[in-house]
Every structure is written in structure tokens, then in C-alpha cells.
Amino acid sequence: MRQFDFLGKTKYFVPLSLALVVISIVLLIPGVRGLELGIDLAGGMQFTVQFPEYVETAELRNLLGSIDAGDVDLSASVIQDVVGQNRKTITTQLLNVEEDLRTIDRIETEIRRTYNVDPGSISRDLVGNQVSEELARKGWQAILLALVAILVYVAWRFRLRYAIGALAAVVHDVVIALGVFALFGVEFNLATIAAFLTIVGYSLNDTIVIFDRIRENLKIERKLSPYQIINLSVNQSLSRTLNTSLTTFIPVIILFLFGGSVLRPFSLALLVGVVVGTYSSMYIANPILHAWTVRAGGPKRS
Numbered sequence: 001m002r003q004f005d006f007l008g009k010t011k012y013f014v015p016l017s018l019a020l021v022v023i024s025i026v027l028l029i030p031g032v033r034g035l036e037l038g039i040d041l042a043g044g045m046q047f048t049v050q051f052p053e054y055v056e057t058a059e060l061r062n063l064l065g066s067i068d069a070g071d072v073d074l075s076a077s078v079i080q081d082v083v084g085q086n087r088k089t090i091t092t093q094l095l096n097v098e099e100d101l102r103t104i105d106r107i108e109t110e111i112r113r114t115y116n117v118d119p120g121s122i123s124r125d126l127v128g129n130q131v132s133e134e135l136a137r138k139g140w141q142a143i144l145l146a147l148v149a150i151l152v153y154v155a156w157r158f159r160l161r162y163a164i165g166a167l168a169a170v171v172h173d174v175v176i177a178l179g180v181f182a183l184f185g186v187e188f189n190l191a192t193i194a195a196f197l198t199i200v201g202y203s204l205n206d207t208i209v210i211f212d213r214i215r216e217n218l219k220i221e222r223k224l225s226p227y228q229i230i231n232l233s234v235n236q237s238l239s240r241t242l243n244t245s246l247t248t249f250i251p252v253i254i255l256f257l258f259g260g261s262v263l264r265p266f267s268l269a270l271l272v273g274v275v276v277g278t279y280s281s282m283y284i285a286n287p288i289l290h291a292w293t294v295r296a297g298g299p300k301r302s
């Protein structure tokens with residue numbers, strides 16, 4: 001089997017990653033690009049509709065998409081079912097009642113006319129920024145908690161040097177994925193936060209597999225240097241890493257292409273996460289582990 005010199009390419013890929021991370025951070029600055037927050041994080045007008053009979057969500061979404069609302073895409077509204085009832089909540093990006101009053105009235109008129117809804121069966125409320133900010137804060141707290149848990153677990157399961165490498169790879173993946181969202185103006189919502197937590201788990205899984213092989217080889221290959229052991233371990237894990245990434249990439253790209261506008265932010269986050277996570281497990285986590293090991297005076301075989 002051909003052995004690739006992964007650590008030998010560090011001088012190319014680490015500066016590339018640093019540049020991508022810096023660019024992503026700059027893009028995330030609100031004055032430059034910033035994130036395009038979704039309705040559930042930015043707030044909006046919420047309609048609660050009691051239908052005479054059950055209405056398919058896709059059908060209702062198509063109706064909303066046919067309504068002219070200027071720059072607002074009503075087909076991107078968040079539509080949720082109230083369990084056990086023919087009732088739905090529709091949250092749109094309309095925030096200013098006075099400016100958007102005609103559009104709001106048009107939405108209610110179209111729903112009443114199309115589904116024979118009684119005027120008293122539609123209510124509307126403004127979802128304020130306070131609620132949205134609370135949801136956003138909890139989402140970021142979940143991501144930070146996951147990162148701290150990773151640091152503690154990997155440090156306990158392996159050593160601190162492994163934990164720092166794994167954490168750097170995960171942060172690298174999340175920041176670059178956020179930069180892609182800012183660059184292309186893709187909506188960032190609660191579902192996307194769930195996708196980013198998935199990225200954290202996916203990236204960590206790939207890295208842990210390689211780290212586990214490194215630890216095994218430290219016990220077996222006692223004559224090899226840290227450089228050789230890490231390269232050997234990455235090569236031994238390469239087939240599994242690529243197969244896992246490919247089998248994950250295929251359904252995610254299909255979801256991205258054919259899942260519709262509602263699922264596109266979620267699938268894009270996973271798509272970027274799979275690609276960057278596979279890359280970082282080989283070219284970010286391992287160079288950090290190698291640099292720390294060399295500085296500490298060689299591998300500790302445990």
C-alpha cells in the first residue's frame with residue numbers, strides 16, 4: 001500500500017487553513033457580511049390559523065409563495081402543526097406591522113379564500129427580538145458546551161495534547177462553515193445550529209479514529225519516530241475515513257440539491273462540515289499533535 005506523507009504537507013495546508021479561518025471571521029463581522037438570521041432567530045409576524053380540515057404544509061407553502069410580498073420570500077416561512085388539531089402556525093419575516101400591513105392582510109385574505117377559513121379563526125402576533133435573542137443565545141451555548149465536553153473527554157480518554165488537536169480541528173470546521181454561510185448569505189436558523197452540532201460530532205469522530213490508531217502504534221512501532229507513527233496511522237485509517245465521508249456526502253448532496261429551500265441551510269452546513277471535517281482530521285489535528293509531541297521530547301507510550 002502506498003504511504004502518503006500527510007505531515008509533510010503541513011507547510012501548505014496549515015497556512016491555507018489559517019487564511020480561511022481569518023477570512024471567515026472577517027466575513028462574520030456584521031459590518032462586512034454577517035450572518036443572515038432566520039425567522040426563528042430574528043423574529044417576525046406569526047399567524048395562527050384554525051383550518052376546517054387538515055391542510056398539507058407543502059400546499060400551504062406554495063400558496064404563500066404565490067403572494068407578492070416585495071423582498072420577503074413568504075415560501076420560506078416557518079410552518080408548524082399544532083398536534084391533534086387542524087391548526088397551524090405560520091411565522092413570516094414581516095416585522096413592521098405598519099409597513100407590511102397590506103401584505104399581512106393579503107396573506108389572511110388568501111388563506112380565508114382558499115381554505116374557507118372563518119375570519120375569527122386567524123390570529124396574528126409579533127415574535128419579538130427578545131425571544132429570538134434567547135433562542136440564539138441558547139444555540140450558541142449548546143455549541144460551546146459541546147466544545148468544552150470534547151476537550152474534557154479527549155483529555156481524559158487520551159492526553160491533553162490530543163484534546164487540543166481535536167478541539168482545534170472542530171473549531172476550524174465550525175468557523176469555516178459559518179464563513180460559507182456569511183459569504184453566500186445563507187439563512188442561519190435553529191435547524192442550522194443543530195447541523196453545526198452534527199458537524200462537531202462528525203469531525204470529532206474522524207479525529208478520534210486516527211488518534212486511537214496513533215496510540216496503538218505507539219505501543220507496537222517502538223522504533224519509529226513521532227513523525228513516522230502519525231503518518232503511518234493516518235495512512236492506515238485513510239480508507240475508512242474516505243469511505244465514511246463518501247457515504248455521508250452522497251445523501252447530504254442529494255438533500256442539498258432536492259430537499260427544497262427549507263432544508264437547504266441545514267444540508268449546506270452538513271455538506272461543508274463533511275468536507276472540511278475530513279480535511280481537518282488529517283491536516284489540522286495531527287500537525288498540532290506532532291508539534292506538541294516533539295516539543296515535549298517524543299511520544300509517551302501509554
